[in-house]
Amino acid sequence: MSVSRRQLLKGAVASAPLFALAACGSKAGQAGGGSAGLSAWALTGGPEQVFKDTFAAWNSANPDHKFTVQYFANDSYKQKIRTSVGSGNGPTLIYSWAGGTLKDYVASKDVVDLTDKIPNLTKRVIPSVLDVGKVDGKVYAVPINNSQPVLFYYNKLLFKQAGVQVPTTFGQLLSAVRTFKAKGILPIALAGQSQWPELMWIEYLVDRIGGPEPFKKVFEQTKGAWSDPAFSKAFEKLKQLIDAGAFGNRFGSVVADNNADAALVYTNKAAMLLQGSWVYTTFTGDAAAWVKQGNLGWFDFPTVEGGVGDKSDVYGNPSNYFSVSAKASKQNQDQAAKFLDTYNLNDKACKELIDMGLVPAVQNIEGQLAASKDKDFLEYTYTMTQNAKSFQLSWDQALSDSQAQTLLTKLSQFFLGQATGAQYIAAMNGTIK
């Protein structure tokens, strides 16, 4: 029967995905942190090569306890890791940004307490950066790469043309904005579509106005924490900037992932940019000639008149972190901790990071930084990280994922003029249960 043969064929074709699925299943099992070998997941790009070299060095020294390492793109990693850890198939070493996600991991007992297992690493890394990996005073995640403070970049050429000085107070920033606006230059580049760059503004303003305390209460989920006057004042200041045309009216479709905001600065279209230290390599990579001409400058977030926040306070990503999976065997957990203690951020890894133009989250590297070709920038951000009275994790990383969503969506509405500061504060208070 011709019909039946076609049906049979359909059945065979249709069952092919089943086999593929079965194959997938076994593969996921291998990657799991069960009784199998050691595994780690990390991100592509950035310091990927440093991870590769460090793991290779460990593997050749410990042939019986080799790591299998897989590298993922940022967004796909964030989605994959949660399902994998949740289903008990996560890797031995779990890469993260600490903060709210780490809290969730600890709450569901997915990661182990490392406090007493990493004596050497504890001595190497910067204490304020290590603190971010702690939950209830115990270390659950350790720094593994570079510190990423947020700072101002500026276009020296445009500053010179407009006769503007580097602003050190909010008032000066505002008048600089007005000067640039009058000259038809976009004062500040902002990647509004990505939303998280908008967060840097409110983070720094709240800090400069009220210090780190107001957000600490939010982080601890105190009821009504967003009603602290520092938040409403910060929104007032931000509104002044937006109304003065600081970000222009076309920020809504600028995307940070393809560095369109940095491009505005090095194509001499915008004068300033508030972004993470990771953007520096974009400038030196995409606009090498422009940087060489000495057009790139940087400065700290200005103080706000009457504010109590310390000028040295820093926001950003203190580092990325590795946690050890609680689902791994006891032996694998110990080996993973040993790797973190001895190979992670050791001298060789640090040197490689510095050569790439990144500042590792470790102490006593002034000498190495001074020898780097990017020494001006590296020393600046290193000092910034070292001297920070508080190095705070970006709010979207610090809070739970569902709060972070409201935080970002509402903020982008504020920037677009669709929501007021009061509405924002009410909405955020509503997320604290």
Add this chain to the structure above:
Amino acid sequence: MPGSTLAPPAAPGERSAASVTSHVSGRRGPSLWMLVPAMAFFAFFGLVPLLGTVVLSFFTWNGLGTPSFAGLDNWTTVLQRSATYHALWLTILMCAATFVVQFPISLLLGVFMAGRQRYRAVFSVLYFLPLLFSATAIGIAFKNLLDPNFGLSSALHLGVLQQDWLGSPGLAFWVVILVVSWCFIPFHSLLYQAGARQIPQTMYEAAQLDGAGRVRCFFSITLPQLKYTIVTSTTLMVVGTLTSFDLIYVMTNGGPGDATRILPVDMYLQGFQSNQMGLASVIAAILIALGLTFSLVLNRLSGSDRMESQMEGM
């Protein structure tokens, strides 16, 4: 084909007699067991996840640990959230708008392409192109073209183009609809082309003899004859828009603010960025209900569940 092709060839008369007896003896067509693989697949990949979604909508789960029973909490949260109604409104608006934009254009293009002139064949190939690109590639390409600082507007220096197409809340929604339409008009044109080519030429010849012009022919013959094609294409448009996600996610990620946050995008953001699987499941269940209702209603309204032919003697 009735009977078995494996049977030895028989004389024409005998053959039809044999097929009649085989029908009478009760074996009509292939065995129902043949359906088992398809049904098993439908159950495994269609029904089980569907049920799973409904079950999950009664649980609180952040993707880690074990889900905990939440009763109707998720449902009340979603139904009390103003964002849900905003998303629902945008979804319905988008369904209507994509239909209004796509239907006339793809109908006209399809009928035009049905003509057998050679230049039309060349055009058809060109119209067909957008269908070959992946949605993500189209999204990224348009995002860059529409970029206010480095896109088309800055290249062409035209005042009208100096807009923040995807960045201003008032514009973004309509721009997205135009891009979605650009993507899917070729597909629907193809349906109409095939439909129009099925219409017997004799009908047009008869009408022309009666003195009907082109326009009259279009409204009196082409359009009524395309009825079922219109139903199919409209159903695909509406249900497709209900689940359209990829292009919007790539181009605006639901933004600016929540200007393009239609239900599927809202569901994704709730589930995979907020990690509130329970809430996302509720939204998914609402979407399933909406999609089923729409396609059932469309089928009923048009009477195409009866699927009779409109041509006399066919």
